[in-house]
Amino acid sequence: MNSEFLDLKNLKDLEENLFGLVSDLKTGSSFTSIHEAVDKFLASNIYAPESLPPFTRSAVDGYAVRARDTFGASEIQPALFEIKGEVSMGEKAKISPGRGEAVYIPTGAMLPADADSCIMIEETDRIAEDRIEVFTDVSPGENVIKQGDDIEEDELLLKSGHRLRAQDIGALAGLGITEVEVFDQPEISLISTGDEIVPPGNKKKDGEIRDINTPALAALFEKWGAQTKNYGIVPDRKRDLKKSISDCLSSDLIVVSGGSSVGHRDFTLDAINEIGSPGIIQHGLAVKPGKPTVVGKIDDTLVLGLPGNPASAWVVSCLIVPFVFKTMLERKTSALETRFQVARGKLKNQIASARGRSEYIPVKFLSPHESNLIKPIFGKSNLITTLVEADGFINIEAEKEGLEAGTGIEVYSVDRDLGLHSEERVVKNER
Numbered sequence: 001m002n003s004e005f006l007d008l009k010n011l012k013d014l015e016e017n018l019f020g021l022v023s024d025l026k027t028g029s030s031f032t033s034i035h036e037a038v039d040k041f042l043a044s045n046i047y048a049p050e051s052l053p054p055f056t057r058s059a060v061d062g063y064a065v066r067a068r069d070t071f072g073a074s075e076i077q078p079a080l081f082e083i084k085g086e087v088s089m090g091e092k093a094k095i096s097p098g099r100g101e102a103v104y105i106p107t108g109a110m111l112p113a114d115a116d117s118c119i120m121i122e123e124t125d126r127i128a129e130d131r132i133e134v135f136t137d138v139s140p141g142e143n144v145i146k147q148g149d150d151i152e153e154d155e156l157l158l159k160s161g162h163r164l165r166a167q168d169i170g171a172l173a174g175l176g177i178t179e180v181e182v183f184d185q186p187e188i189s190l191i192s193t194g195d196e197i198v199p200p201g202n203k204k205k206d207g208e209i210r211d212i213n214t215p216a217l218a219a220l221f222e223k224w225g226a227q228t229k230n231y232g233i234v235p236d237r238k239r240d241l242k243k244s245i246s247d248c249l250s251s252d253l254i255v256v257s258g259g260s261s262v263g264h265r266d267f268t269l270d271a272i273n274e275i276g277s278p279g280i281i282q283h284g285l286a287v288k289p290g291k292p293t294v295v296g297k298i299d300d301t302l303v304l305g306l307p308g309n310p311a312s313a314w315v316v317s318c319l320i321v322p323f324v325f326k327t328m329l330e331r332k333t334s335a336l337e338t339r340f341q342v343a344r345g346k347l348k349n350q351i352a353s354a355r356g357r358s359e360y361i362p363v364k365f366l367s368p369h370e371s372n373l374i375k376p377i378f379g380k381s382n383l384i385t386t387l388v389e390a391d392g393f394i395n396i397e398a399e400k401e402g403l404e405a406g407t408g409i410e411v412y413s414v415d416r417d418l419g420l421h422s423e424e425r426v427v428k429n430e431r
């Protein structure tokens with residue numbers, strides 16, 4: 001193949017290739033405290049070791065009774081109950097109500113053995129030290145949280161591969177699970193290439209450009225649960241690039257930004273092929289932006305060569321890296337279900353698109369709270385503020401020549417707050 005003509009594969013074919021490449025990459029696991037576990041991925045199923053709640057409890061402040069004794073009670077014809085005592089919070093219920101008897105119970109306390117329901121205190125009137133009138137009837141189970149209502153002993157709570165959220169931590173704590181087995185975070189090394197690229201904090205000379213990709217991608221990958229290592233900026237010399245990739249081979253994934261095309265100073269391809277096998281798996285992706293994407297593998301490390309243009313590097317990362325993660329962590333997914341947050345939008349403008357590559361266009365919700373109108377944010381893939389302005393992307397499939405105004409379409413975003421901050425985040429009023 002003349003290397004100047006890329007063999008553009010579509011995303012689905014790439015995923016099939018990747019699945020084979022990644023599924024044999026081992027992700028270790030270790031036990032971690034639930035206090036450290038948020039956002040980590042479970043490495044084993046979690047079953048409830050006990051029921052939650054562990055005992056049947058009252059859902060109200062009131063009286064524990066036998067429901068059948070309240071039958072027919074009303075405002076006009078209250079039922080009379082004798083108070084037998086009370087249940088203390090945090091203790092075993094010792095007194096049980098017999099026929100026509102009530103036991104005072106606070107919200108959350110253990111229901112006495114023979115009681116099956118509770119009456120709210122405001123439905124009663126204390127007419128003597130040991131006597132109440134009850135103005136309503138209750139049915140068995142009313143105002144009661146049964147043992148195991150939350151979860152039964154041995155029931156599956158969370159599946160392996162699930163990414164732990166704050167509410168999950170609460171459920172684990174409630175069940176007395178203080179440590180969980182989680183997958184080790186995949187390690188991603190980031191290498192930026194280009195003689196013109198300088199660190200963001202540096203003074204720059206004419207012709208130099210500050211590094212956008214490494215900081216942006218490190219933030220993105222960490223948000224997805226990876227550990228990132230920033231190798232730094234490597235000049236456009238094959239020897240240097242080979243050394244930097246070789247230095248990072250202990251990582252699960254190496255992401256090289258820039259140098260993925262076919263220019264005289266684009267060495268990603270050669271570097272990967274020369275370091276080890278199997279080397280380059282694919283060069284060229286039928287995605288716009290992102291055409292010169294490189295995928296390779298050196299021993300047990302996957303290497304992703306991203307186009308240097310910031311929007312291209314971003315789109316390709318969004319399309320490929322979550323798939324790699326999911327495959328590594330679960331080791332059983334054959335297709336990617338959820339890569340992004342998804343919302344429905346309606347195109348304000350007509351959009352043209354060239355056939356041949358599946359195109360990803362940044363869009364912005366015009367009025368997130370009233371309608372779902374979206375407008376495309378056009379700009380070359382060398383720009384970054386198009387992405388800052390955007391709420392997400394739409395996809396125009398490779399075989400389509402564009403979309404009509406008014407078309408309803410899915411908007412994909414890596415942000416959880418899809419569309420909610422459009423108004424505050426305007427970078428340029430009109431492009």
Ligand SMILES: Nc1nc2c(c(=O)[nH]1)N[C@H]1C(S)=C(S)[C@@H](COP(=O)(O)OP(=O)(O)OC[C@H]3O[C@@H](n4cnc5c(N)ncnc54)[C@H](O)[C@@H]3O)O[C@H]1N2
Nearest residue numbers: 192211212213214258259260261266291306307308309312
């Ligand atoms: N003859 C051809 N030229 C180009 C083609 C092509 O098919 N034939 N494809 C174009 C496309 S599409 C893209 S995308 C770029 C990809 O080029 P590279 O991956 O080799 O990337 P570079 O040349 O190193 O950089 C491209 C561009 O991006 C800037 N850049 C690079 N790294 C960073 C960074 N970390 N932060 C900010 N900006 C970065 C770099 O300065 C260049 O302007 O190739 C086209 N050319």
Ligand code: MOO
Nearest residue numbers: 289290291312381
């Ligand atoms: O594919 Mo390039 O990534 O269009 O800008």
